[in-house]
Amino acid sequence: MPPSTNHRSYSLGLALAFAALVLPLGARAQIASPFNAGGNSGNNSLGSSTTSIGTPDFSRGPVSQSKDVTVEPDGSLTTSPEKLAELGEALRSTSSQSQAELLAPVVGFSLRNQETELASITLAQGLLPANSNPQLLTQTTKLANQLVDSGVEPLKANKLVSLLVGLERQPNLNQLSDAITLFNQVIRESSPEILNSLRTNSAFVAISTALRSARSIFGS
Amino acid sequence: MDPIPPLVAIKPPWPSPNLNPGVPSAFIANWGDFYITGVAATAGNQRPDGDGSFVGGLGLGSATKAVAVEVNGGCGSFKDFCGNGGLGFRIGRVLIKKPTGWLAFAAGWQNAVQWGYEGDQDNIYSAGFSYAFPLRPIKSGFGQTLQINAGIGNSTFAPYSATNSEDQIGGFASIGVELSPAVGLSAGWSGRGANAQLSYSPFRNIPMTLSLLGADLFNQNPAGTVAVFSVSWGTNYLTPNFP
Numbered sequence: 252m253p254p255s256t257n258h259r260s261y262s263l264g265l266a267l268a269f270a271a272l273v274l275p276l277g278a279r280a281q282i283a284s285p286f287n288a289g290g291n292s293g294n295n296s297l298g299s300s301t302t303s304i305g306t307p308d309f310s311r312g313p314v315s316q317s318k319d320v321t322v323e324p325d326g327s328l329t330t331s332p333e334k335l336a337e338l339g340e341a342l343r344s345t346s347s348q349s350q351a352e353l354l355a356p357v358v359g360f361s362l363r364n365q366e367t368e369l370a371s372i373t374l375a376q377g378l379l380p381a382n383s384n385p386q387l388l389t390q391t392t393k394l395a396n397q398l399v400d401s402g403v404e405p406l407k408a409n410k411l412v413s414l415l416v417g418l419e420r421q422p423n424l425n426q427l428s429d430a431i432t433l434f435n436q437v438i439r440e441s442s443p444e445i446l447n448s449l450r451t452n453s454a455f456v457a458i459s460t461a462l463r464s465a466r467s468i469f470g471s
Numbered sequence: 472m473d474p475i476p477p478l479v480a481i482k483p484p485w486p487s488p489n490l491n492p493g494v495p496s497a498f499i500a501n502w503g504d505f506y507i508t509g510v511a512a513t514a515g516n517q518r519p520d521g522d523g524s525f526v527g528g529l530g531l532g533s534a535t536k537a538v539a540v541e542v543n544g545g546c547g548s549f550k551d552f553c554g555n556g557g558l559g560f561r562i563g564r565v566l567i568k569k570p571t572g573w574l575a576f577a578a579g580w581q582n583a584v585q586w587g588y589e590g591d592q593d594n595i596y597s598a599g600f601s602y603a604f605p606l607r608p609i610k611s612g613f614g615q616t617l618q619i620n621a622g623i624g625n626s627t628f629a630p631y632s633a634t635n636s637e638d639q640i641g642g643f644a645s646i647g648v649e650l651s652p653a654v655g656l657s658a659g660w661s662g663r664g665a666n667a668q669l670s671y672s673p674f675r676n677i678p679m680t681l682s683l684l685g686a687d688l689f690n691q692n693p694a695g696t697v698a699v700f701s702v703s704w705g706t707n708y709l710t711p712n713f714p
Binding site for chain 2: 297298299300301302303304305306307308309310311312313314315316317320322323324325326328424427428431432434435438439446449450459462463466469471
């Protein structure tokens with residue numbers, strides 16, 4: 252068959268298919284089965300509209316794991332003033348004097364009000380504010396280096412330590428939650444050799460003790 | 472060394488309650504989506520007894536990347552041992568997908584293939600838009616979706632006509648809102664009558680939705696007002712939990 256005939260047959264087929272799709276085929280029955288009950292209530296013109304597929308989900312978000320912690324509409328985590336005060340106490344009451352000496356200057360550090368917003372952003376990126384207190388810089392660098400010595404990735408070590416800065420003076424629990432999440436990530440992603448080293452790492456043990464103590468004041 | 476119990480956890484969201492009261496949504500099944508819905512309707516003016524039916528389907532393609540095609544089909548009557556039924560197709564595209572709202576367009580062809588002893592049923596075409604957006608911040612964990620559907624179609628999407636129903640054109644529209652992550656309330660015009668629906672997703676981890684629909688509330692059609700109860704299961708087999 253010549254190509255031109257082939258082309259005509261193809262075009263004719265397309266035209267017929269289009270006509271069958273678009274043009275009404277005359278009056279037909281509207282049955283009274285449950286398919287059409289009440290008019291489009293259960294028929295297959297609705298398809299997935301009768302299921303969860305037919306409605307987008309805008310409800311993916313964090314769910315509080317404690318009766319004492321509330322997820323606010325903007326996603327921030329809040330608790331009562333009493334619990335916030337307890338949090339400060341818990342962070343200061345580490346198990347040994349040496350642990351307290353390691354962490355107290357960091358978690359108790361107070362950012363001046365005008366620096367708070369910028370510092371919060373910078374801390375969230377795992378960095379310290381450029382104009383940080385020299386003593387704070389020394390202490391955080393010391394803590395982070397100790398973690399790196401045990402094999403923790405430098406970026407994670409710096410970020411974990413930066414999340415501890417000013418932790419006992421926070422207006423909400425966002426930073427504590429982020430610190431716990433990152434701490435758990437370090438545990439999950441570290442090799443058995445690194446974990447063994449961390450068990451005897453005074454900085455990591457101090458951080459672990461402080462975070463566990465802070466978490467313990469919030470119920471499940 | 473044990474992890475510390477987190478303060479918050481990201482849990483799979485509740486399956487969305489159904490916000491489409493007998494009105495098609497333009498958010499259709501994509502590749503990986505499949506569903507089945509069982510329907511039971513009370514007796515009406517044209518049917519002395521209650522009856523049931525089911526519809527199932529799956530999606531092909533992606534409505535966000537290009538277009539999705541949904542293939543669906545089912546039987547028309549449990550009482551008649553599925554002696555009649557048909558297949559339909561829908562094609563859809565998500566036009567806007569932002570955290571502030573989704574807009575989609577879809578067109579459908581019902582009864583493209585049909586079988587049974589009740590004779591030829593109308594070829595039913597429809598096309599419409601759906602817009603859904605959160606009333607609350609998404610980060611709250613409950614976005615509270617509000618969804619609006621609107622479109623046109625022929626046959627059962629048009630006011631009742633005793634003859635030549637296939638040529639009748641009508642419009643449909645509905646509005647629905649989530650009252651909680653698992654409960655939705657919706658109402659609208661199916662093209663043939665006024666509908667209202669209460670829907671409930673009873674389990675967070677099971678993609679099941681129960682819906683109770685009051686159809687043709689003002690008794691404007693020969694079939695009359697009926698109550699329709701449906702149980703649907705719709706999920707994506709590409710993910711372990713409901714997306």
